[in-house]
Amino acid sequence: MRIGLFLGDSQSDPNVIDTLREQIVQAEQDGFTSVWLPHILDIDALTALAAAARGVPRIEFGTSVVPIYPRHPAALAQQALTVNAALGGRLVLGIGVSHKVTVEGMYGYRFDRPGRQMDEYLSVLLPLTRGEPVHFNGETVAANLSLTTPGTGFPVLLAALAPRMLKIAGERADGTVLWMTGPKTVAEHIAPTITAAAEAAGRPAPRIVCELPVCVTDDPAAVRARVDVVFERYGKLPSYRAVLDREGAKTPGDVAIIGDEATVTAKLDELAKAGVTDFAALEFATGDDRPRTRALLKSFM
Secondary structure, three states: EEEEEEEEOOOOOOOHHHHHHHHHHHHHHHHOOOEEEOOOOOHHHHHHHHHHHHOOOOOOHHHHHEEEOOOOHHHHHHHHHHHHHHHOHHHHHHHHOHHHHHOOOOOOOOOOOOHHHHHHHHHHHHHHHOOOOOOEEEOOOEEEEOOOOOOOOOOOOOOOOOOHHHHHHHHOOEEEEEEOOOOOHHHHHHHHHHHHHHHHOOOOOOOEEEEEEEEEEHHHHHHHHHHHHHHHHHOOOOOHHHHHHOOOOOOOOOEEEEEEEHHOOOHHHHHHHHHOOEEEEEOOOOHHHHHHHHHHOOOOO
């Protein structure tokens, strides 16, 4: 299992690009294989990576995740191709359908057929990212064009939790990127479903990228309580509530990886055994817990 970092704590920083670059450079120096950037209502993840990570020579850069609804797939393909070229061919494009409350309440799109929307979206996006022309007329999206943008050939991952989205991810994409998903759910639901879909489609084994808050600490109860406050909304969104229920978790804090070195190591090992190929840690630590957490994660390199 490869270990990366989920950089989600600097987006309100007015010097966010400089801060991100410092974090990315340090992550590479520490030996992490990847960094992942969220895309919610703060900075644009792709633009930020192109600005902050250019010239960093080895590490992989992922988005987690860019929502598809406000963007035509050709526009997203052109942007992602450009960013991949800027990053030396090391982009991983994570995309997702987001949530009904966001898509309908904020953007004004209908969210009644997200599976159909994603399937047709990929029919335009994927060929364009490979440098191929597209002639497609679906129910939710249409395109008749080709791009000459450099930067072709990067993985595309879907934020997939429900069976249909996991099937699409296995059949058509390069894997899935998860949030708030524990080892029991990965082992019993995520990994079997997406792997079976990939095998049936004759595709390579999919990547399963799991992202969770991590803290090495001697006061796990206090840290878990902070996780529950900061990430409370994820316990209410239907897609995340479903995977928390599968895990037997009442709150987000129940799936966060929190405890002393031995406890955190055991939990990471459990994720690897469940089928996670890439783990991206959101370092949810303050004070003396911060260097302890980083040191423990570095020990997995």
